[in-house]
Amino acid sequence: MTIAVTGTSGHLGRLVVESLLARGAAPADVVALARSTAKVADLAGPDGPGVVVREADYDRPETLVPALDGVEVLVLVSGSEVGRRVPQHQAVIEAAKGAGVRRVVYTSAPHADTSPLILAPEHKATEELLAASGLATTVLRNGWYTENYLGDVQQARETGEIARSVGDGRVASASRADYAEAAAVVALDARRDGAHDGAVYELSGDVAWDFDELAAAATEIVGRPVTYRRLTADEHREQLLAAGLDEGTAGFVVALDGDTRAGLLAETSGDLARLIGRPTTPLLDGLRQGLEA
Secondary structure (H helix, E strand, O other), X not given: OEEXXXXXXXXXXXXXXXXXXXXXXXXXXXXXXXXXHHHHHHHOOOOOOOOEEEEOOOOOHHHHHHHOOOEEEXXXXXXXXXXOHHHHHHHHHHHHHHHOOOEEEEEEOOOOOOOOOOOHHHHHHHHHHHHHHOOEEEEEEEOOEHHHHHHHHHHHHHHOEEEEOOOOOEEOOEOHHHHHHHHHHHHHHHHHHOOOOOOEEXXXXXXXXXXXXXXXXXXXXXXXXXXXXXXXXXXXXXXXXXXXXXXXXXXXHHHHHHHHHOOOOOOOOOHHHHHHOOOOOOHHHHHHHHHHO
C-alpha cells in the first residue's frame, strides 16, 4: 500500500519521506511528489533510498492524477505560495478523488477554523474542501517551526540583538523534523488500519518560549551577548522597509508578529509529543540543528 508525499523538494515534504523510511516504510511504497523531479532525483537514484519519484505540479492539474496512481494515503503538504494555496490544494484534492486515493493527511495551521491568525483562512478553506470531498482525512494543524527563527539568530551574530514587534508573546515551536515525524506516524497508521480518520491534531512544541529566551539561545549559539529589542509595529514596519522589503511583505511580517504578540502561537497541546512518542525538540537544539543543516 503506497504513501505519497507532496512538496518533497521543500524542507518539510522531504523530511516526511525520510521519516516514513526511518519508521519502516519500504522505499517502493513511498512516492515523492515534486514540481521539479530533478530536485529530488537523489531520492530515487542508485545512491539514494530508492523511493518512487513523480512529477506533481499544483498549478498543472494534468500532472496530478498520474502522479497519484496507485496511492492509498496522500500526505498533502500545504503549498508555500500565500494567496494561491486554495486553488492549488483543490486541484490536488480533486486529483486524489479521481485517482482513487482513500485517505489524505493535510498539514494545516493552528486552530485554522476559528483563529484570527493571518495564515489561517487558506487553511480553513482547504479543510472545508477536504470535509466535502468524501475522502477520509486527518488534519495536522502544525504550529510554528523553530527554523523560522534561524534568520534572527544569524542576524544577531552580526548585530547582537533580535529586534521584533512580538512584545511578550510566546511561541510553542518545534523542529520541522518533529512535525514531519508526526505526519509519517499518522500516514503509516492510516495505511495499516485507518487510524486517525477524521482526527484533527493541534501540533506544537512542548514549551512556549519568549523572545528573551530566544535571545539567550542565540547568545549561546553565536558566542556573543544577544538581547531582544522590543519594537512597535510601526517601528518594525519601517525597519523592514529600510531593509528593502516591499510594503506587502513588510505588512505581512508585522502582522505575523502581531499574531505572536496576541498569543496565537503559544498553545502547548501535547498532541505532537504524543504522536511521535517523545518530547519535542527544545528551542536551542532545534536552532543548532537548523543552522548545521
